[in-house]
Amino acid sequence: MISFDNFIMEDSSPIYLQILLHIKRGVIAGSVKDGDELPSRRMLSALLGVNPNTVQKSYKMLEDEGLIVSHSGAKSNMALTQEKIKKIRQEVLHADAENAVRTLKQMGVTKEEAFALISEYWD
């Protein structure tokens, strides 16, 4: 079962995108694998304190991307291949790294200072 233990709500970004990204980052990390069972819409919405429709929107988008398979009445499961995983990594990790570098550079941080910052906040 996919875990949402370390899920942190940031505001300013739509919740359904945060849920979607949480799962994709889990795929990149390897903690979310092919065939893994997803928490039900109702269960996850209760856990996160959001509306079931919000969770449904995340799941629906993942299904449209072919990353999730769900049969009416049954559980929903991850449907991953190596190519899909590679694509997700290219998409999410690329965007995250680029974004981090861009904001750091925008604040006048040098590459060395960036390393120091990463180290500082890593633990």
Place this chain on the structure above:
Amino acid sequence: MISFDNFIMEDSSPIYLQILLHIKRGVIAGSVKDGDELPSRRMLSALLGVNPNTVQKSYKMLEDEGLIVSHSGAKSNMALTQEKIKKIRQEVLHADAENAVRTLKQMGVTKEEAFALISEYWD
């Protein structure tokens, strides 16, 4: 005059927050200094292709924080002190670094891999 040349619109985050953060990051970088003139609401809104009210909202929030002084009919200027700058750094750089580290760790990236990624995307 504060520059918005390297301003990039990310979706998923409100534009007025992006504008506000762009200025705060400029303050941290030192490219935005005390007394610096801000582009007028109308000018910036035309430049970014957004509504004047959206820019006004960003400026209003900055003014409420005491970072901007604006007199009706006249230009708006930055009002910075060393303490304010230090506070902004603590606030924005802290959040950005923490956020970057959190998402990277969530993807199973090690500290060494993070350094490699930062290096890769730095140029």
Place this chain on the structure above:
DNA sequence: AAAAGTGTATTAGTTGACTAATACGGTTTA
């Protein structure tokens, strides 16, 4: 077989972000 849980769908409503148009009075500039 019955109960519980599941995915899916619909309808209605609220809130916030953003657009659009316009107005007023002050300041700057030519």
Place this chain on the structure above:
DNA sequence: TAAACCGTATTAGTCAACTAATACACTTTT
């Protein structure tokens, strides 16, 4: 002084995000 620009404000409206309540048919479990 007159034109141009400025900050400020108001009103109305759209659209997306999210909530709320409910319903239906299917699957799993007991």
